[in-house]
Amino acid sequence: MAEIERESMDYDVVIVGGGPAGLSAAIRLKQLDPDLSVVLLEKGSEIGAHILSGAVLDPSGLDALLPDWRERGAPVTTAVTDDRFYLLGPSGEIRIPNWPMPKLMSNHGNYIVSMANVCRWMAGIAEEMGVEIFPGMAASQLVVEDGVLKGVVAGEFGLDKDRQPGPNYEPGMELRGKYVLIAEGVRGSLAKQAIARWGLSEGRDPQKFGLGMKEIWEVRPEVHHLGRVVHTMGWPLGSNAGGGSFMYHAEGNQIALGFVVHLNYANPWLYPYMEFQRFKHHPLIAEVLKGGKRVAYGARAISEGGWQSVPKLAFPGGALLGCSAGFVNVPRIKGNHNAMLSGKAAAEAVQAAIAAGREGDELVAYADAIATGPIAADLKPVRNVKPLWSRYGLTASLALGGLDMWANSLLGNRSPFGTLSHGKTDAAATGKAKDFKPIDYPRPDGVLSFDRLTNVAFSFTNHDESQPAHLTLKDPSIPIGVNLPEYAEPAQRYCPAGVYEVLRDEDGSNPRFQINFQNCVHCKTCDIKDPSQNIDWVTPQGGDGPNYPNM
Structure with missing residues (x-):
């Protein structure tokens, strides 16, 4: 130009x-x-x-x-009254006691807010x-x-x-x-x-990231506990990826329900959005959502590299x-x-x-x-918590991460591990599709779980369709020529807004890559996770994108 x-x-x-x-x-x-x-x-x-x-x-x-x-009337009024941690299995949960956790993990004195x-x-x-x-x-x-x-x-x-x-x-x-x-x-x-x-x-160190997805629900008064904070780990991610969830009981019988997937996962068949939707059917969560109403949805990347990645x-x-x-x-x-x-x-x-x-x-x-x-x-x-999780998985990292945080707290940041490195970028951590089995996800039921496009409507996203796509490809041939045969084109799955599709003719031939940029909620996951680092997120026209009411 x-x-x-x-x-x-x-x-x-x-x-x-x-x-x-x-x-x-x-x-x-x-x-x-x-x-x-x-x-x-x-x-x-x-x-x-x-x-x-x-x-x-x-x-x-x-x-x-x-x-x-x-005194100035900040919208910061719901103090945390109850702080709970759970390790989830497919149909049950174990509550992790608060007392062994370092003081820094306590939410006493904090507030549930809409930022x-x-x-x-x-x-x-x-x-x-x-x-x-x-x-x-x-x-x-x-x-x-x-x-x-x-x-x-x-x-x-x-x-x-x-x-x-x-x-x-x-x-x-x-x-x-x-x-x-x-x-x-x-x-x-x-x-x-x-x-x-x-x-x-x-x-x-390279910066590390997670994908955070969030829904706001209005729930029945009898299952709402103002000020309660719940965090979970484990199911449904298991060994496929690191991550966890949060459920915060806010004003007006509303809860903020979120699910985070660490983007250093290897299996390109993983579908973070569907992991979130499956998670909501766990009895611990479903009992709260049952009879409620989803009122908003959104997603964004989270920086997770910590001190060594700044x-x-x-x-x-x-x-x-x-x-x-x-x-x-x-x-x-x-x-x-x-x-x-x-x-x-x-x-x-x-x-x-x-x-x-x-x-x-x-x-x-x-x-x-x-x-x-x-x-x-x-x-x-807390600088070693993320690399410990990445190296040793959830169960071992719970013990090692807790030990490391205690040691740092008591010994002036002189960890027995020193400062651990993260190693690969999240994009480079992506494995080849042939080395993993596809994951069969249950179909959303439209009551507790929803398809992506239905949920994107609850982000109130809008982009002027006459403008150029703000999701640009450095090489337009890579999605079909490289990412599809090598990685089963994971953009179809890692995007929480359904921006990327591989379209084919009726007989399954002639694959082509389509970018539905109008759906984009500006989470930046594609810019981070694309294994070929071929997608560059640039700004669309000002004012375009999601219009979150009170996220």
């Missing part, structure tokens, strides 16, 4: 992403210096539209950022402080000059299906800042560009925040508090740099604050 001339707008700070990390950075910047000009870009149609999280919130991030959050609604509340505070928030503005390109990040391109509309300007093309704008903070969430497209351009993952955080003119950096504590299934803390730390480093007259340098103070502060203290003690 020919060079495009764009108008530009200048700010002190440009923030990409309206999640907890980006909003915390915006708020903290204005706390420190109300005169700073701050703009926040959000690709969703509104703040919260693309936010999906469990979520049991550790309030430490809010406490640090907004100590008076209770989408928490972010909407935070956005209101940011706007009151003078932050300019532009929803529906997808940031699609980095603006780099002389090796320094100067801004981003946002708001490009009207590309045709060949990614060329169409008749209603709008080139978007360059939003420039003295610093640019990237807080797009997991596997963000700009974060990928920045990591590659500045070599931010060199010397680090990339270099700062580079000339910019920094990675929150899940763009990978600050999730995997055994706790929590990252929102660390996202907030990273936003706060980044804002403090940026404000100090601007006050000192610096512009576009490397925010070493931010990286140092993360390495010596509460985020490192949260992630280092």
Whole structure:
């Protein structure tokens, strides 16, 4: 495409992403210096539209950022009252006692929340402080000059299906800042560009990921227990994959029901979405759902690499925040508090740099604050839990992971294992189809379990069909020429929204790969798990994608 001339707008700070990390950075910047000009870009149609999280919130991030959050009316009101862990078998369960678990695993003092609604509340505070928030503005390109990040391109509309300007093309704008903070969430497209351009993952372990799928249900009052938190492991995944579930009893007789599959599974026949649907028929879960109503569905990838996979955080003119950096504590299934803390730390480093007259340098103070502060203290003690699970499976890792967390807690992070490496990427972990047996999944019953397309309707996803597909193939021949014969084209199964299909003629001949990008819920699983690393997720037009009400 020919060079495009764009108008530009200048700010002190440009923030990409309206999640907890980006909003915390915006708020903290204005706390420190109300005169700073701050703009926040959000690709969703509104703040919260693309936010999906469990979520049991550790309030430490809010406490640090907004100590008076209770008085301000934060939608953080349902305290955890009951914390339960179960190991599931096909028809029964064993409750794992709480007492042997390290203190860090306790949910005492935490809250069941909708992070989408928490972010909407935070956005209101940011706007009151003078932050300019532009929803529906997808940031699609980095603006780099002389090796320094100067801004981003946002708001490009009207590309045709060949990614060329169409008749209603709008080139978007360059939003420039003295610093640019990237807080797009997991596997963000700009974060990928920045990591590659500045070599931010060199010397680090590869990032690891899980696929989290979530439904919100309205259930019968007699089976609802406000404040109860339930986590399970085991069935139905068994030895096929790591992962587990959560069930959080929230306000209004609603439960947040989620299922996580670690994306380092080997069997390409595994179908994560159908594992989730099968899981709901376990007696422990089915008894709660029976007579209830599903009201929302969504999915997103989760960063699971932990401390050893965190990339270099700062580079000339910019920094990675929150899940763009990978600050999730995997055994706790929590990252929102660390996202907030990273936003706060980044804002403090940026404000100090601007006050000192610096512009576009490397925010070493931010990286140092993360390495010596509460985020490192949260992630280092659990750094071996994920690699232990990957190496030894569920049963052994329960004991070894617990021992390791206790040792780290008692000995100042001096684990008997040291720091274990993750090894392969999730894509490289995918095995050949011939080495595994296909898995026979029960058909969804339409009562407790549902087919993908029916459920996607409950994510309220919409994409303008005239735009180019935002799921791009580096080589269009690979899905049928390589992935189908070698891996039975796993994109058909790992996508939780039914985006990818292999179509054939009536006699089974002439296989062809179809991308139904209109279904995409922006989970990024394809970008992560494709064994040929041939799929590149780029931003669609701003405002497109899911419209989660209160995920």
